Amino acid sequence: xxxxxxxxxxxxxxxxxxxxxxxxxxxxxxxxxxxxxxxxxxxxxxxxxxxxxxxxxxxxxxxxxxxxxxxxxxxxxxxxxxxxxxxxxxxxxxxxxxxxxxxxxxxxxxxxxxxxxxxxxxxxxxxxxxxxxxxxxxxxxxxxxxxxxxxxxxxxxxxxxxxxxxxxxxxxxxxxxxxxxxxxxxxxxxxxxxxxxxxxxxxxxxxxxxxxxxxxxxxxxxxxxxxxxxxxxxxxxxxxxxxxxxxxxxxxxxxxxxxxxxxxxxxxxxxxxxxxxxxxxxxxxxxxxxxxxxxxxxxxxxxxxxxxxxxxxxxxxxxxxxxxxxxxxxxxxxxxxxxxxxxxxxxxxxxxxxxxxxxxxxxxxxxxxxxxxxxxxxxxxxxxxxxxxxxxxxxxxxxxxxx
Amino acid sequence: xxxxxxxxxxxxxxxxxxxxxxxxxxxxxxxxxxxxxxxxxxxxxxxxxxxxxxxxxxxxxxxxxxxxxxxxxxxxxxxxxxxxxxxxxxxxxxxxxxxxxxxxxxxxxxxxxxxxxxxxxxxxxxxxxxxxxxxxxxxxxxxxxxxxxxxxxxxxxxxxxxxxxxxxxxxxxxxxxxxxxxxxxxxxxxxxxxxxxxxxxxxxxxxxxxxxxxxxxxxxxxxxxxxxxxxxxxxxxxxxxxxxxxxxxxxxxxxxxxxxxxxxxxxxxxxxxxxxxxxxxxxxxxxxxxxxxxxxxxxxxxxxxxxxxxxxxxxxxxxxxxxxxxxxxxxxxxxxxxxxxxxxxxxxxxxxxxxxxxxxxxxxxxxxxxxxxxxxxxxxxxxxxxxxxxxxxxxxxxxxxxx
Numbered sequence: 175x176x177x178x179x180x181x182x183x184x185x186x187x188x189x190x191x192x193x194x195x196x197x198x199x200x201x202x203x204x205x206x207x208x209x210x211x212x213x214x215x216x217x218x219x220x221x222x223x224x225x226x227x228x229x230x231x232x233x234x235x236x237x238x239x240x241x242x243x244x245x246x247x248x249x250x251x252x253x254x255x256x257x258x259x260x261x262x263x264x265x266x267x268x269x270x271x272x273x274x275x276x277x278x279x280x281x282x283x284x285x286x287x288x289x290x291x292x293x294x295x296x297x298x299x300x301x302x303x304x305x306x307x308x309x310x311x312x313x314x315x316x317x318x319x320x321x322x323x324x325x326x327x328x329x330x331x332x333x334x335x336x337x338x339x340x341x342x343x344x345x346x347x348x349x350x351x352x353x354x355x356x357x358x359x360x361x362x363x364x365x366x367x368x369x370x371x372x373x374x375x376x377x378x379x380x381x382x383x384x385x386x387x388x389x390x391x392x393x394x395x396x397x398x399x400x401x402x403x404x405x406x407x408x409x410x411x412x413x414x415x416x417x418x419x420x421x422x423x424x425x426x427x428x429x430x431x432x433x434x435x436x437x438x439x440x441x442x443x444x445x446x447x448x449x450x451x452x453x454x455x456x457x458x459x460x461x462x463x464x465x466x467x468x469x470x471x472x473x474x475x476x477x478x479x480x481x482x483x484x485x486x487x488x489x490x491x492x493x494x495x496x497x498x499x500x501x502x503x504x505x506x507x508x509x510x511x512x513x514x515x516x517x518x519x520x521x522x523x524x525x526x527x528x529x530x531x532x533x534x535x536x537x538x539x540x541x542x543x544x545x546x547x548x549x550x551x552x553x554x555x556x557x558x559x560x561x562x563x564x565x566x567x568x569x570x571x572x573x574x575x576x577x
Numbered sequence: 578x579x580x581x582x583x584x585x586x587x588x589x590x591x592x593x594x595x596x597x598x599x600x601x602x603x604x605x606x607x608x609x610x611x612x613x614x615x616x617x618x619x620x621x622x623x624x625x626x627x628x629x630x631x632x633x634x635x636x637x638x639x640x641x642x643x644x645x646x647x648x649x650x651x652x653x654x655x656x657x658x659x660x661x662x663x664x665x666x667x668x669x670x671x672x673x674x675x676x677x678x679x680x681x682x683x684x685x686x687x688x689x690x691x692x693x694x695x696x697x698x699x700x701x702x703x704x705x706x707x708x709x710x711x712x713x714x715x716x717x718x719x720x721x722x723x724x725x726x727x728x729x730x731x732x733x734x735x736x737x738x739x740x741x742x743x744x745x746x747x748x749x750x751x752x753x754x755x756x757x758x759x760x761x762x763x764x765x766x767x768x769x770x771x772x773x774x775x776x777x778x779x780x781x782x783x784x785x786x787x788x789x790x791x792x793x794x795x796x797x798x799x800x801x802x803x804x805x806x807x808x809x810x811x812x813x814x815x816x817x818x819x820x821x822x823x824x825x826x827x828x829x830x831x832x833x834x835x836x837x838x839x840x841x842x843x844x845x846x847x848x849x850x851x852x853x854x855x856x857x858x859x860x861x862x863x864x865x866x867x868x869x870x871x872x873x874x875x876x877x878x879x880x881x882x883x884x885x886x887x888x889x890x891x892x893x894x895x896x897x898x899x900x901x902x903x904x905x906x907x908x909x910x911x912x913x914x915x916x917x918x919x920x921x922x923x924x925x926x927x928x929x930x931x932x933x934x935x936x937x938x939x940x941x942x943x944x945x946x947x948x949x950x951x952x953x954x955x956x957x958x959x960x961x962x963x964x965x966x967x968x969x970x971x972x973x974x975x976x977x978x979x980x
Contacts, residue, residue: 225830301912301914321724322725323733404712453627491922500789510704
């Protein structure tokens, strides 16, 4: 089956989230993405979550749909093989994605000698090349002090490695942009992308940096949506829901569905505010929430669900990840983005393919992650045209491994 | 100044985060991105944070480096102008990014009649086309129950609209992938991308879905890094730091820098664990943290900083957004990603350009966001070749506006 990037080949030398996610994004859109690993796996090979037998669900999740080659790249001969693979011929090849230091067999200037139109994207911790990870970048961005209960003094770390996920998509995007340039101008290049810069750029784009620079110090607002109305509530039968009144239409629907139009008008008059203005809804968020809470906490979830859907309220139900997986039809093979994969050493489970739905292509099903070195021999034979006796010798010398 | 996407033109009809961020990403890489807005601005035109004069720093942050055309697209004539703009000629044009319902003047099938090779990317709430926003998607993903203090029972919402930011990058990437396909195969297409699917795909890729499906229910772990060692600590002079021991090297550096090698060996022996295994470090995280806390809480920040840097520890300091902006040299014009912009109705402040550093291009400085309709006349003249007397009539009829 073909998809939008079928034919493109990318070599990936990576670990953890951003680079593997960037590579997998391209792989799930049809690219042939070859992850080069050390013979016993990289630094992320045992990253949690793991199965009872210590098989990493994290690694398998982030390397789906790729091919794997295992090379002892600490030997000169292994490093040479890796370099040959990166600089191998082909109009749609010659692309490298890495989050390792761009030196040794990953040195762009050196690789360029072998393939002048090489495109290399190197993800760095910071722009100086210092190491940094999502867990160290996030505390520097200030958001942990805005997360969690208004009563709390302590920072709250995020659980989603959001900066990594954003950077992973940016890495894939950077490669496509450079490949476009190469297609038009026949030149390759080296692209550097720092995790810390991706985070700071996002902070700038969302207005956080401007707000602080212009003299505001935003406090914590708990689970309130900032700048309009939104908060979580609990129904009489203990279901927690999130309710949003960001746009005028959402706000009107919410008032209608909770029979609170008159009450909200009175409240606004009393406070000398105008709730058609989103900012005024934010200013009065606690009083608004009090009115809504009186209503919502007296209704069952079913009543709320039916009334809210009837009026087109923007809302959702909180659910645990286990509930998402067990109960939500969107997180199942009902959703064409998902299919069950048979993952070696793990078993069968639900996996997502690419979320894009291109009208010219059927969706590619998610493919299992490879086992370490699963494609070592076929890659050396197919791409580097190494014959089987040579491949045998490389195995004997411990320079490559296959699973 | 040129950058990697100079020459490409994208029409954007959007509001809020994902679509404007996707468009701005392309704009900051050199594309000519034209945002079409209603004459009085879209739903996000007053989104907080705002200045004291109610000018949106959010809107200005997410629309930097674009051009703006203001059209009353509720009139047939206005809708017709918008359609002409979207389907205008040019090999590098014919691209549309929207998060509005793909109907009326945004109906792909209709637009395709005018430009058969049109590429349209439509961001949807869910794959059925129902509305959903980051604030309603996130509660469904289960992460709010994993965020915050281990003692808490209640969900903690994230403050960064992470799903929106991820989807924004995905939107830009989807457009580039489709443009590559068009360049090769001369065909356009419609791409749908649902926010809820982007979120669930990410949950799958990180292993959260597999973990739940295989029977684990992950509890909250507060500020601990999951699956290895990492946590926040406070120095004797009350600075909070994040400390990571994810890789073997990071763990060894941390033990060395805190003089705790022997203590950690003894602790591991006592617990019958092997701290060279990241999972064992996680199992013993509380005891490890106790040892480290005894050390760190007795040292000043300066001592910690000097020892940790000397030993190459992976760590960072928590800072508020205000501290980031006021004190961190990376968040200043020392960093070539940043420059000061003069934003109409706001003033001068620091803004980020694109975080990618392409070796063939100098970085494009961030450009201010346009005022609403700032480029209305020039766009109609330049792209649709409408003469100035016609443009005058469109103004008179209230079909377009300029600022």
